[in-house]
Amino acid sequence: MSVATKSHEPGAAVAEGQMQRRRVLAWLSSMGLFGSTVLAVISDLVFFKPRVTYSPSARFSIGKPEDFPPGTRIARENDRVCIVRDGNRLAAISTTCTHLGCIVSIADTGFACPCHGSRYDQDGNVTGGPAPKPLPWYKVSLAPNGEIEVDKNTEIEPGSYFNV
């Protein structure tokens, strides 16, 4: 190599070719390094996102329809839902405040959040405070064993009841 760079006659072309090759190799290796960095960042993100969480399932059964007589309005604290039965119609309304995730309590007028004072009516519509969205309604269905199933993964249109 040192011979090639020192010579002036036929070696000049060789040196030129070598410079070209060096540049290409340098470019390729930088691309390789850059690519590995990007891959490392992506794999870190994938690593930090759990594939399975240890919290209870978002789909759970809450018992037979008879357990909830008409007029029931009961908060299931562990599941963070409020079960409402109006005549033959059933609904599951979230009790997690849409503002900052506190648990709303059942009040005479609907729901009230203790953290920042958001208030909701009986159907979960915002009536006051900083909450940006109404409380979501979750899908309710009847499992083959006759029990009512709530699916917190599926939000439905507020006001759409399930007929038992």
Add this chain to the structure above:
Amino acid sequence: MSNPIRDLPTNVWNSIFRHPLPSNDLERAQTSFSNFFLHLHPVKVNRNTLRPMYTMGLGLISLFLFLILVVTGVLLMFYYVPSTTQAYDRMLDLQGTVAFGIFLRNMHRWSAHGMVAMVFLHMCRVFFTGAYKKPREFNWVLGVVLLLVTLFLSFTGYLLPWDQLAFWAITVGTSIAGYAPLVGSQMRFLLLGDTTVGQEALLRFYVLHVAVLPAVLTLLIAIHFWRIRKDGGLSRPEPAPARDVGVVTMRIEPGKRVFGLQGFVRGPFTKIGNTPEDSVYSWPNLLMAELFVFALTVSIILVVSLAFNAPLEQPVNVMHPPNPAKAPWYFLGLQEMVSYSAFWGGIGVPGLMVLMLFLVPYIDRGTKGVGLWFSRERLLANTIFLSLAILNVIFIIIGTFFRGPNWTFVSPF
């Protein structure tokens, strides 16, 4: 005749401490230069740097509080378990059975609060003295990052006692993150490792609090300090124009200046205007000042920790948020703003303020009034900064003292 046995103590001592206690200027310089812990200091410092009312030692106090936090934090780690079933019991054990447990926890808690306050005040000092100007722009940016890391460290530590205060403050705090556009809910999920605050969140916050963030903070502090030296030491006023102009008419004799190797280095490294008259040796002047600040910081933390216990509320009850649920005091300004609008209060306004902090040294390019408190030339910049700082403090005061159940306005009197 040298006798290896007889000279052993002297030889060992001299191999560790290469210089005797300095008694002349050369040795003072050598001591600062060759000691690992002291070489952070320049050999000589400008007098202005040592004026207590110029820096108020705020950055140094922040560093010493961080050191106290590292020591007490490592000690607390020996007894703490990041588990939702054990964490709270461990807190009770710390208070009841571990020797000095409650005292160490007090020191850790009050130092953490103190560090947040001191880092903020240090930032105010740097702003009001215009010390972020060229060539110190990037060190200001590093400082803003240090403030954010300090806040995040404090926030992650807040969850660890696993009491009601911890659980609901983190629930509220991470929900704020969820309002960030596009990546908000993903970020929240990554931070918590789950959809709600639980065991995964506790473990993640623990690892962030005891390993990741302290390491990041240590590295950034090292760069921050290194850059103080490389950017020409602490900022100081321009040397006053020679008062004797017009008096000396015969000839102006250039001062005798000796250039070492450093004299040939280009850039801010060369300390222009640092004439022998206005600089003093770091040993013992700077060292004594630092020791004084250290003693003061440690004594205040000790006294406060003896007098006040760190709060510990009821164990976590996922069903019943305390009413009102309040974040740590330095986030109560944020929580107060969040009670008006979750997006603007939690993400929009704070995000804009942090962005402004980052950009300040690149927008405000004036060179006047550096190194002076509230200089007249910087009236506009200082007014804007002071208003925003006071606004934040007012929000914090409202959130802390004037908010009762359901976040309604109450009078503390």
